[in-house]
Amino acid sequence: MIVFEPGKVSTMNSESPSSTGNAVDPVTATRHGGLADLTVIVSGAKKDRGAVAYAEAIATAFDAHLDVLYTNHVPTPILPSAPGAEVLAAELARNSHETGDKTEAALRDAFGALSASWELRRVDGAVAALRQAIVRQAAISDLVIESKAAVVEAGDMELFEAVIFEAGAAIVLVPDSQSAKSQLPSNVLVAYRETPECAHAIAAALPLLRRADTVYLVSVAESGSSEQRHIDPMADMARHLARHGVSVEARELPNWKDPAEGLLNEARQIGADLVVAGAYGHSRLREYLLGGVTRGLVRHCEVPLLMAH
Helix, strand or coil: CEEEECCEEEECCCCCCCCCCCCCCHHHHHHCCCCCEEEEEECCCHHHHHHHHHHHHHHHHHCCEEEEEEEEECCCCCCCCCCCHHHHHHHHHHHHHHHHHHHHHHHHHHHCCCCCCEEEEEEEECHHHHHHHHHHHHCCCCEEEEEHHHHHHHCCCHHHHHHHHHCCCCEEEECHHHHHCCCCCCEEEEECCCCHHHHHHHHHHHHHHHHCCEEEEEEECCCCCCHHHHHHHHHHHHHHHHHCCCCEEEEEECCCCCHHHHHHHHHHHHCCCEEEEECCCCCHHHHHHHCCHHHHHHHHCCCCEEEEC
């Protein structure tokens, strides 16, 4: 186990290099790398509550602006060329817009009590229109926040993947149970792999990591891998975070048949209240056919989960 604290490094391995220079003031570091624009995606359902509460907590803590993107899905006829399809489509659209107006009014009333700066943006349409609006909004946001249930229940995870692939943004998936205890995370587990996806997720999470009490950089040992080859890059990342004012503890777990299960077990053991991970280190097709860490974390993580590709 290697422990990295801002401005100093203590290790059980005497051959590991030490950091040099002055300690980084976490407060000063935060001012130079905070969060300014957040987006929370809502549909007006009860499952949004956890995401909204979490977004409010982050926006308030960082004095950030919160864009509330209300996605109102307008269904279309299954057979658009069938007789009467145009009439049915018009009726579906009318009903959906009427429902959307009521939901928007309720959302404005609910968000009126927020202490953070906020703006409600609404998009009505089929999945393709919602996807386009989400990508556009995510591209100008430091973090996108959404209900975990919304992604899991969608099945194909299309809109989640649009955020991380098309917009190149980081997204935080929040379980509904989080609504009663939303606050900035104090114990964070970072699922570490030496991949660009992991590095992007860590960079996106850095403002939150700086304010955490402890960040656990956790790697699952790979079968047949060289232990030293695996540990050295993780130690480099830990030193990088320490120089940013983050208190880091690096851990390597034994090989697990299911790495996601191992990471989530460790998250429970350390009492993590946020998990950070790169998304889709393998192809989406491979994950869809064989399962993978991304889908395992999305489906089973019990605390907010920050992911980026």
